[in-house]
Each structure stands twice: as structure tokens, then as C-alpha cells.
Amino acid sequence: MTATLLPPAVSQPSETELKTLFQTQQEWRWRAAQTGVAERQAVLRRLHDAIKAGRVALADAMALDLGKSRAESELTEIHPVLEELQFIIRRLPRWMTPRKIATPLMLAGAQSEVRFQARGVTLILSPWNYPVNLALSPLIASLAAGNTVILKPSEKAPHTSRALKELLEGVFEPRLVAVVEGDGAVAHTLTTLPFDHIFFTGSGAIGRKVMAAAAENLSSVTLELGGKSPALLHPSADLKTAAERVAWGKLLNAGQTCVAPDYVLLPTNMRDAFVLELDAVIARRYGDHAWQRAGPDYGRMVDTASVERLQKLTDGSVAQGARVALGGEFDPEARFISPTVVTGVMPEMPLMGEELFGPVLPVLTYDTFEDALALIRRLDPPLALYLFAEDEAAVEQVKHETTSGGMVVGGTVIHLINPHLPFGGVGSSGMGNYHGEHGFRTFSHERAILREPKPSPVRLMYPPYGRPLPRLTAWALRLLERQAGPRE
Template sequence: MSNDTMSNLIQKQKHFYNSGQTRSYDYRLRQLSKLREALAANERNIMDALKKDLNKSEFEAFSTEIGIVYAELAFAIKHLRRWMAPKKVKTALTHIGSKGRVIAEPYGTALIIAPWNYPYQLAVSPLIGALAAGNTVLLKPSELTPAMSSLLAELLGGIFDEEYVAVVQGGPETSQELLTQPVDYIFFTGSVNVGKIVMQAAAKQLIPLTLELGGKSPCIVHRDAKLKLAARRIVFGKFTNAGQTCIAPDYLLVHRSIKKELVSHLREAIRELYGADPLSNPSYGRIVSEKHFKRLASFLQDGSIAAGGKTAPDRLQIEPTLLDQVTWDMPVMQEEIFGPILPMLEYDDIQEAVDMVNARPKPLALYLFTQQPGIQEKIVGSISYGGGCVNDTLMHIATPYLPFGGVGESGMGAYHGKGSFDTFTHYKSVLKQTNRFDITFRYPSSKNGLKLLRKLMKP
């Protein structure tokens, strides 16, 4: 797409938004319903694209992508009228006679830049929020998942006019050009480094944005954890999508006294979920590109391999791998892994674990396995992170009742459920003043105005 074509497309979307059609409840509801029907009709095609791009099994495709989108759509359709309704607010004593309202207003034209690791869910979920909020949308899917990118362009192009929803395909240069356009909101999901570039571009035009990034998300396993259950849930959270999940446990912090037993249970859980030879399991995912595969394979030189470690370069696959004898200065601990490699570190006291996490950038997720309420409260209250679970992994992302987002280097803003509507909405405050009388003490010419104001306003 040429620069002129892109600019013309954005102008078409702005013109359509300014027509006011996207403002009504009926219009938004019809579009969300059309989207739901189209996605359901294309479920098989969506699964095929995910299989082609990432070798996702039907179970994984539905549970981590398709099903989550269905739930988001149903939730938005059910609650849309209430979300859109103006909210009355109380009147302050200094404003007697007036009425205050907060009105949910769309930003206008939203740009959504989606990643490759969950190329369906992480494109369509924010799209749902943007449409529910009444925006027009430019959607840029990842070039690293070409099957899904092409399908989204075909699918969405078949139900929406481009003046309302347009899919723009292309590589990094396309994203860079989109970031120079005068959109009204930017929603980006991706790496920390690219997130900084996106934020810098948005700052040049003072465009509000949401950044869903990542980081090294810790998983703390305390000495009283139910180890067999914890191991199964850790393996599920780490090796789903071959570890290419922004909220996957990036590393384990294990109490020294139970490490040996936990490793045994982790090995057992890997066999249970992926078989004795995961590389021959047709449902086991692959790494998205050769570049990412080589980066991950280099980490296998760090520490010692406690489980897994085999690779299939021709298929871009790496076994679910546990790394032992890892130190903080090793390459595997310098960046988000984003693959099926799980380093393990030890601690003796829970405060030691807290200090290790707090010494590093704030993570997108944190997971804690313990049965002690006191330890649970200490971790939740002592460490800043985007979101997470106690005695589980990943599952906090799958409920529309919990907003999902990062903090610090792991991102800003949140979405899912009403959080998605809020993200793409400007809440406009409106005060309607009475004409029946005038509050004269507010004027500087008032004889007793200052005295009354002090009485009403001073604590």
C-alpha cells in the first residue's frame, strides 16, 4: 500500500466516523453480531490458518484463540447498552442546581497492530473492543503469520467496508508508515523494544495508546506448594504454543528444599501433556521463524539441561526444556525467552525471591504456588506486575471480568471485557447548569463570596 493510498484510507475512515453512524447502539450491535456470525462460519478456516502458521492443534487453537474471542464477543454484545449509557454523577454543594454526566465517546479511528504468537485472538479481541466503543479500525496483522493475515483480510473485508474496518497487510515498513498517520488511538501488542518505538511515534502526534508488551514473568514455587498439581499447571502455562506466550512463566524461582521433587514432577507432566517424544507429537507447536528458532537454540548452551533439549531445525521445533544451574548473568536470563525453555533458580527465603524479582523490570505476569495466605498476600502486595495467578498459570487472561495489561516496561493500559470498551473510549464530562437562578457567591464582586466558598470548600 502506497503512502497516498494509506492516507486516503484513513481520511475515508475519519469521514465515515464523522458521519455519526458508528455512534448508535443499534449500529454497533449489528456490526458485532455480523462479526460473530462470520467468525463462526469461518471457524474451520481459522483453525487451518493457525495450523499452517504455528502448527497449533485444534484443541489449542480453540482453547487459546477461538474460544476466547467467542467469549469476548458474547460479553460485549450482552453488556454493550449498559456500557454506552451516560452515567449520572453526584452534584457538589458548590454546584447546586446543576447536573453532571459522564458520556462514553469513541476516540475516532483506531489503529490496532497485532502480534504473531496468537495472531487471531490478539487481533480480534481488541477489534471487538474498538467496534463496541464506536470507532473505525485499521488492523495491521503480523507478517510472520501470513496465513492468518490473509484470512483476516479476506474475512473482515467480506463483512465490513474499508471505511469502517480495514486490514492493512505488510512488513515492519508498513507499521512504521501507519504510525505516522493521524489516527486517534493506537493499540499495540508486541515486544518491549518495538513498544518503545510505537510510543515515540505516538508522542510526536500526542496520540493516546495502549501497549501490551512482555518481559520476564516469574513463577515462584514455595516449599508448601502441591507440587504435582503445580508442575502440571506450570508445564501447561509454559509450553502452550511452544512457549510463545507473552504471559508464559519465563523462569522458575523454586524453594531449594523442594526443587528436586518439583523437577521430577515437571518431567512427568511434560510426558503426560506432550508424550515421551514431543518432537514426534503432531499437536506440538513450532517456532514462528528460523530467526527465532536460532535465538532460542542458543539458550540451550546455558546452564545444564534437566529435561528435553532436543531440536528439529527442519521443523523449527524445540522440545519442552528445563534448564538447571542457571545464573542471572547468562544470556537466557537477559531477555524474554518466548519459547519452550524454562530456566530454574533457587531461593531459601521468600524475601529473597521478592528481592530478585523487584531488582528487575516489572513483569507482565507473575505466578505463585503456595497454600499459605500470608505468603500469597506478601507476594501480591510486595511485587508490581501486570496480573497473574495464585496456584495457576495463564488463566487470568481468559476471563472478561479481569482487565489484562502490563505495568512499567511490560506495558500500559488494559483490556478484556469492559476493559476493552474503556480502552477505546474517551469519557467526556458534561455539566448542565440551571438557568432558574444564579449562584452569585462564585463571582469576585460578591460581598460574602469568599466567606461562603471557604465554608463550602475548605476541609
């Protein structure tokens, strides 16, 4: 069920105010960059304690914005952020330690190292679908790397945006971390400022605009986008397991997850049995129709427009020959879509034309496994690929013959939970990655440093090159040249 409460009033900051805030952080960025391990750990611990103290307020805000139950908010938003904080705090000393690098013979005596240096003033544009997790996870990485942060949460989750603002303003001064509320115009103005790095999570269409704006200042960017992530079933797949895990990944947060299975691709002769398994899973996990509306386990769409968009895509596909096998109820006023499975979907139908971002699951079939792989390759590279197969040769084939931001064999979505793995897209599903050390690196500049000794062999390469020493050096280097590996 969703509570009703008017969203908090938001005062749109002016361009002058945004520029002043940016300048404030620019003036502080070198002080932030020069902090040591202990100082950064203390900053992260303060944030950790504030999130623990404010977790109820955050969960209440997400219930208002998205109809999330307290349990789902804890499992998918608050607890993962606290775990990420603990993971980074424990490992930050090792990550910040300069790495000694080998030096080639021609630079004998020199010392080389790589130091991780803060990028500077960073901008995080976070989405509405996981409004706490996807705002705070990159913020944690940026602070760990020694940056200052301006966070612009999505205006589509206004209660959560306000809760984040109040939480972070209670922990940090705006010269280190500031939260800016407002609409898309505010976000656009921010992207025109010369940030040292911009981290954006959202749609590909907006991601392109962010990248274009960043290019004007040559700001580096990380784009966490989305796409149509397939759930691919091989003929050897366990249907019961596949249905259980596809249903969970698809219906989590009412399907509003960037890595949710967007469609299912399976052998023609397995379709009907798979739909029956899905029906049983949905009834077992989310209850009957009345309980889906009244109970705490199934969320709501973010707005009426999202419901209307998915209804239009579904109706358009049905008009072209698809069939609603399960669900099919769209209630824009209540922001409700029942768990919906559509069979007979073809690649050219409306449901396959864009990322769905909701609880509508198209089911496509294939005749041969090679046909399935060809379709996946023909579509844009997805943010995730989910494979269900008991045949190890098929698993290796998919690894070698497809690409995606991430891949899970035998499950969905859970690769996000592993902080040792990088999370990010490829091609149109995004660029760059984060989580754990990968986030620390994303928000750091890897600075190469070399110290040349006073008695240096480099002097053997100084001109004029007709002298014996440079000629002898060139001859010796040619003798040392070796070709490694096979020649054919």
C-alpha cells in the same frame, strides 16, 4: 506436525494508498461514532457469525503458521473471541448509557454526567503468536466503542493474516474496518499517521518505536508488551499441582505466549523434586520425543531465527554453569524445540537477560522467600506473576510487596479467560488494558458534561470580589471545609 505451503503473495501498499485509506476512515468516523446500541450490536453479530462460518479456514491458517492443532486453535483463539463478542453484545447497552454524576454544593442545581464517546480512527498492530485472538479482541472492543479500525496483522503469520483479511473484507466496508498486509515498513508508515488511538501488541523494543511515532501526533496508545513472568513457589507449595500448571502455561503454543511463565523461582531443597514432577507431566501431556514431533499436541516455533535465538541463550547459560535437565533439542529447520528445563540458572546468565518466548524454562533457586521477592522487584515489572503457596500470609505478602500486570495464585495464564478482569501490563510490560468493559473504555473517550441552570449559585463567585456576596460566599465555603480521615 506442521504442513508446508508457500505463504500467500502480499502486495505492499504504498504510502499514498495508506493515506487514502486513513482519509476514507476519517470521513466516516463521525457516522460510526453516532451509531446507537442496536447498530453496534448488529455490527458485532455480523462479525460473530462470520467467525463461526470461517473458523475452519482460520484454524487451518494457524496450523500452517504455528503448527497449532485444531483443538488448541479452538480453545485459545476462536472460542475466546466468540465468547468476548457475546459478553460485549449483552452488556453494551449498560456500558453506553450516560452515567449520572454527583454535583458539589457550590454547583447546586447543576447536572453532571459522563458519556463514552468514540475516539475516532484507530490502529491495531497485532502479533503473530495468537494471530486471531490478539487481532480480533481489540478490534471487537474498538467497534463496540463506535470507532473505525485499520488492522495490521503480523507478517510472521502470513496465512492467518490473509485469512483475517478475507474474513473481515467479507463483513465490513473499508471505511469501517480495513486489513492492511505488509512488513514492518508498512507498520511504521501507519504509525506516522494521526490516528486517534493506537493499540499495539508485541515486544518492548517495537513498543517504544510505536510510542515515539504516536507522540509526534499526540495519539493515545495502548501497549501490550511482555517481560519475564515468574512462577514463584513458596515452601508451602503443592509441587504436583505447581508442576502440572507451570508446564501447561509454559508449553502452550510452544511457549510463544506473552504471559507464559518465563522462569521458575523456588526453594533450593525443592528443585530436584519439582524437575521430576515436570518430567512426568511433560511425558503425560505431550508424549515421548517422537510424539512431540509427530503428534498434534505440541506446536512449532514461528521461524528458524526463534529456534536459533533460544539455542544461543541456552548454550550461553550452560557455558556459565547451568545444566539442561530435560529436553535440550533444537532443530531450526523443523522450527522445533523440545520441552526444555534448565537448572542452575543465575540471574546474570543469558537465559535471564530477555523474555524467552519459547519452550525453554530456567529454574532458579532461593534461600529465603525475601530473597525471591527481592529478585522479582529487581527485574522489570512482569506482565504476569504466578504464585504457588498454601500459606495465605505468603499470598498476601506477594500481593503487597511485588507488582505485575496481573497475578494468578495457584495457576498460570488463566486470568486472560475472565472478561471481567482487565488485562494489561505495568511499566516495561505495557500500559493500558482491555477485555470486556475495560476494552470498551480503552477505545472510548470519557467525556465530562455539566449543565448549569439559569438560576445558578456560581454567580455568587463573580467579581468584583470586594462586594459582600463574594466575600460571604468565600466565608461560607471556609466553614464547610472539613478534613476527612486521620491527621497522622
